[in-house]
Amino acid sequence: MAQFTRVSRSVGLITLQNPPVNALSAVARQGIVDAVKRALSDPKVKSVVICGQNGIFCGGADIKEFGTNITGPPLVPMIHAIEASNKPVVAAIEGSAFGGGLELALGCHYRVAHSKAKLGLTEVTLGLLPAAGGTQRLPRLIGVPAALNLITTGRHVTAAEALQLGIVDQVTDHNAVDEAVKFALSVAGKSLDARRISTYPCPCPSDVDALFEEVMQKVRQSARGAIAPIACVQAVRAAATLPYSQGMEREQELMATLFTSGQARALQYCFFAQRAVGRWSMPSGARWDTSKPRSIHKAAVIGLGTMGRGIAVALAQTGLSVVAVETQEKQFMEAKKMVSGMMERGAKRHGTAPPLDKITYSQNIQAVADVDLVIEAVFEDMALKEKVFQQLSTICKQGTFLCTNTSALDVDHLASQTRNPELVVGMHFFAPAHVMKLLEVVYGPRSSPQAVATAMQLGKKMGKVSVAVGNCRGFVGNRMLKPYLEQALFLLEEGATPELVDGALEEFGFALGVFKMSDLSGLDVGWKVRKGDGLVEPGLASGPSARIRQGRRYSPLGDLLCEQGRFGQKTGQGWYRYDKPGSRVPRYDPWLHSFLEEYRTQHGIVARRIDQQEVLERCLYALINEGFRILEDGIAAGPEDIDIIYVFGYSWPRHRGGPMFYASMVGLAKVLERLEHYHQAHPDVPYMQPCNLLRRLVASGSPPVHKWKEAIKKLRSQL
Numbered sequence: 001m002a003q004f005t006r007v008s009r010s011v012g013l014i015t016l017q018n019p020p021v022n023a024l025s026a027v028a029r030q031g032i033v034d035a036v037k038r039a040l041s042d043p044k045v046k047s048v049v050i051c052g053q054n055g056i057f058c059g060g061a062d063i064k065e066f067g068t069n070i071t072g073p074p075l076v077p078m079i080h081a082i083e084a085s086n087k088p089v090v091a092a093i094e095g096s097a098f099g100g101g102l103e104l105a106l107g108c109h110y111r112v113a114h115s116k117a118k119l120g121l122t123e124v125t126l127g128l129l130p131a132a133g134g135t136q137r138l139p140r141l142i143g144v145p146a147a148l149n150l151i152t153t154g155r156h157v158t159a160a161e162a163l164q165l166g167i168v169d170q171v172t173d174h175n176a177v178d179e180a181v182k183f184a185l186s187v188a189g190k191s192l193d194a195r196r197i198s199t200y201p202c203p204c205p206s207d208v209d210a211l212f213e214e215v216m217q218k219v220r221q222s223a224r225g226a227i228a229p230i231a232c233v234q235a236v237r238a239a240a241t242l243p244y245s246q247g248m249e250r251e252q253e254l255m256a257t258l259f260t261s262g263q264a265r266a267l268q269y270c271f272f273a274q275r276a277v278g279r280w281s282m283p284s285g286a287r288w289d290t291s292k293p294r295s296i297h298k299a300a301v302i303g304l305g306t307m308g309r310g311i312a313v314a315l316a317q318t319g320l321s322v323v324a325v326e327t328q329e330k331q332f333m334e335a336k337k338m339v340s341g342m343m344e345r346g347a348k349r350h351g352t353a354p355p356l357d358k359i360t361y362s363q364n365i366q367a368v369a370d371v372d373l374v375i376e377a378v379f380e381d382m383a384l385k386e387k388v389f390q391q392l393s394t395i396c397k398q399g400t401f402l403c404t405n406t407s408a409l410d411v412d413h414l415a416s417q418t419r420n421p422e423l424v425v426g427m428h429f430f431a432p433a434h435v436m437k438l439l440e441v442v443y444g445p446r447s448s449p450q451a452v453a454t455a456m457q458l459g460k461k462m463g464k465v466s467v468a469v470g471n472c473r474g475f476v477g478n479r480m481l482k483p484y485l486e487q488a489l490f491l492l493e494e495g496a497t498p499e500l501v502d503g504a505l506e507e508f509g510f511a512l513g514v515f516k517m518s519d520l521s522g523l524d525v526g527w528k529v530r531k532g533d534g535l536v537e538p539g540l541a542s543g544p545s546a547r548i549r550q551g552r553r554y555s556p557l558g559d560l561l562c563e564q565g566r567f568g569q570k571t572g573q574g575w576y577r578y579d580k581p582g583s584r585v586p587r588y589d590p591w592l593h594s595f596l597e598e599y600r601t602q603h604g605i606v607a608r609r610i611d612q613q614e615v616l617e618r619c620l621y622a623l624i625n626e627g628f629r630i631l632e633d634g635i636a637a638g639p640e641d642i643d644i645i646y647v648f649g650y651s652w653p654r655h656r657g658g659p660m661f662y663a664s665m666v667g668l669a670k671v672l673e674r675l676e677h678y679h680q681a682h683p684d685v686p687y688m689q690p691c692n693l694l695r696r697l698v699a700s701g702s703p704p705v706h707k708w709k710e711a712i713k714k715l716r717s718q719l
């Protein structure tokens, strides 16, 4: 797992060999310990280089070991032994040096990096802190403010930034190992007294207390309840205020708390889930590894509203030639300007040239005749989309993939409007499409595996986390949102306020509570959908029957707000009031509170006290219950798919691992018991009726989340 060779006569070259990312597993650590001993005891070796095989230095500690009984030599003494060596040790950093990988490099006396390498103390993203000395060495090397920034965010820095910060000593465009060997030859025999980072004093600003107070406040705000960033600040504070050995003790103490926390488990689950969703499968048996995608060189976007513009930008930024079609004159002119502006701003942020020449605009749909793939993003109206798909089917060259960006409509129905339904899939982007990472790739019963593979691959190229899901109303994300929104409205009827509901959800970790989110996305969107579903009945009489529609409990609260022209931020009023239309800061609205009181009186509802616990249970368990139905229906292949959709598309707090993981942490039996309780109290709310799959999982002993797929398969085979 670590190979030792002697090169250039006197340089001991230690190569980590643990594919795919040279993670520091027990065997790899043992390999390093043995190789270092050998290098130090070999009199012919005057200096040492540590590198990783296959162009990657080291992806850090082996995350797979974390849930197990860890054996093998621990990292901290291993790194200390390297630092204490009396022969110079140079890290040759290619590819990535993350987490424990960078900590290993910080234990070396010198660091040479390839210009394309990325470095970072990423542990915080896994619910941990850099506990192999990273929180103590990095501030000593680059100062407290810069170290705090890197350690609390886990962000990756380029080799150039690492050089500027002082993390690496040299950056090269050539072979980093060869350069490191040359470097090692040049420093052989030189004193190492000034090269052991643990012996450095920690450079500190004069008012350490004020600095840490300010940072802690900021970190608490952005952490949304995550504990690791806070522990990171505490550990760096120890570096700034304590001698190294005591700082190390503090680092270990803080790590011990994080290591066994539910948050660390959730974040590590997310890490693997994000990768697992790439290994998609369809109920037909088609899979990621047996379905070959087709290369896409030229794509088209139809409809340049908010979504279409974002999609066009995202495609162009990927390097594809894009035909952007908008038939309405006013929208066409406005979109051209907006798209260019979006690309220019993006390019400025990345220090690149805007890919303006990648997009050609047209007002004629015939312009898409020669593209490889079309993404339809016209208004969310089935009749309009049907027409577009009929046209595309005749205009496009043979074999063009036809995708729809619908957020809820029937993909299979659209496929039926075309000559080749196997070429049709949904590509459901999230607004703003050039920023949001999530893409739901929706397959209908007739979508070919190649169409799915192509959309998945295109999503990946666009930098999206793509999840393949089946076709149903709202797919996965929006389907689960419906019971969540519904519960929030019922809670208002029963006595809660938007502030109470949002407060509970934000404390749970959502960036925005449900009412703030509705104000942001526009209340009229859902109103239009409900009208289409025949649920909106303006001016209906009061009394309980007014709140039963299509045989189930219904809250017209949202409709009533829309009837008043209160569409949220864009009109300056919604569930909150805003200083002016378009303002973003929600404020308490006395009108809304009187309106709720009047509404309750009119409908004979006596307001009761509702606590945060009830808000969370009703909103979240209703959503989770629908997640189980989605699994039962085979719309999502596994809980990971649902969780990744929620973490990347709906701001579900990552440190809670996604709704299905959260359910497993709460305990399936508890979730079932609470759903049963609420369903008894609200028998006219079908979403609260516990799903069969949940009952069966509980009956089979509530297996851990990673075993659900297997359990579902087994349960299906018993039916």
Ligand SMILES: CC(C)(COP(=O)(O)OP(=O)(O)OC[C@H]1O[C@@H](n2cnc3c(N)ncnc32)[C@H](O)[C@@H]1OP(=O)(O)O)[C@@H](O)C(=O)NCCC(=O)NCCSC(=O)/C=C/CCCCCCCCCCCCC(=O)O
Pocket: 020, 021, 023, 058, 059, 060, 061, 062, 063, 064, 070, 075, 096, 098, 099, 100, 101, 122, 123, 126, 128, 129, 130, 131, 132, 255, 256, 259, 260, 272, 275, 276
């Ligand atoms: C950028 C990457 C490295 C590579 O990206 P890419 O090329 O795109 O490839 P991927 O698809 O991401 O990955 C390929 C497969 O490799 C798997 N993988 C990746 N990284 C790891 C890893 N570090 N460990 C295991 N496996 C890994 C990945 O899952 C893929 O496989 P699959 O598809 O899932 O099958 C990118 O992969 C990346 O970013 N990786 C993560 C980098 C990272 O964040 N590293 C930090 C790891 S944490 C760390 O290093 C911590 C160090 C501190 C010291 C730890 C000490 C531990 C013990 C202390 C115990 C003390 C508490 C005691 C408690 C008590 O007292 O009881």
